[in-house]
Amino acid sequence: MIYTITFNPSLDYVVTLSQLQVGAINRNQAEEIFPGGKGINVSWILQNLGVPTRILGFKAGFTGDEIQRLVEDRGIPCSLLPVESGFSRINVKIRAEEETALNGKGPEVTPAHLDRLWQQLEALAEGDFLVLSGSGPSGCAPSLYGDIAGKMHQRNIPCVVDATGKLLAGALSAHPFLVKPNGEELEDLLGRKLPDDKALIQGARELQERGARNVLISLGGDGALLVDETGKVHRHQAPKGTMVNTVGAGDSMVAGFLAGYLRNKDYGEALHWGICAGSATAFTMHLAEKEAIEQLVKGN
DSSP: OEEEEESSOEEEEEEEOSOOOTTSOOOOSEEEEEEEOHHHHHHHHHHHTTOOEEEEEEEEHHHHHHHHHHHHHTTOOEEEEEESSSOOEEEEEEESSSEEEEOOOOOOOOHHHHHHHHHHHTTOOTTOEEEEESOOSTTOOTTHHHHHHHHHHHTTOOEEEEOOHHHHHHHGGGOOSEEOOBHHHHHHHHTSOOOSHHHHHHHHHHHHHTTOSEEEEEOGGGOEEEEOTTSOEEEEOOOOOOOOOOTTHHHHHHHHHHHHHHHHSOHHHHHHHHHHHHHHHHTSSSSOOHHHHHHHHHHO
16 A cells, blocks of 8 residues: 655646736636645556555645545545644646646644644555655644654655655655655755756765665656666656646656556666656646556557
8 A cells, every 4th residue: 555645735726728917807718626735646646557545644624625525536545634723725727828826825734633643654564655745734844754754664664755855855864765856856955956967866876875765856858867776777768748737747757656666666667657657647637547657658
């Protein structure tokens, strides 16, 4: 079972316009509502690929209830813990000449709420994976992901961290199974430009020196680069296609990587599935279906 934690899930209200005019009334050409949040996206793709998964995290108010309903209607087991005040975020995604996002803040998660999450995590056992992705709850300590990953490491439960800044930096010493910064996030973490593959590989090795086992760097239309725990470098170009969506592509890469890894425990195969899952989502208006991912896997 692959568990995912989404500390700050959302309802994503996605609208399509021919042109966004600031300061004027805009009429939508199309609109859709999806459950959002990086962990939810990972579980959505895992479910599409037939990998057992469960969503953990927090919900609040009527928006939180709707997030849970939409996820469960998809057939994904979901154990979001209720927060008594506030409401889960509504994120507005505007697709016009460029993509624009207005992301909400979300409810305040207290130490008492986190204690309940720790109790949920006691159910994980060897053979399970845990994915920590996205932002932490409002006001969380920078050590939060590191604290969770450290406990999982002590119990031989591989942990994936897809986060940025202090949350990612604080988790490295807990020896996460996988971290997945994009190129810009890796530059921000290391405080310098990484202009080519050689520099990216060196940056990945520095994260390994700080504790990460495998470092997967997503590079958008330029594909992805993996430095695995044996030191081997894997480079994969992105499949050709028309990009229509960037939301969830990185999360799809994480899900595809895990699904591919679980097939034969082969890192090259894992990267192949990861880049194909991420690309399949980029080529569609929402998260990719199984058939679209498998078509890219077979054709690339």
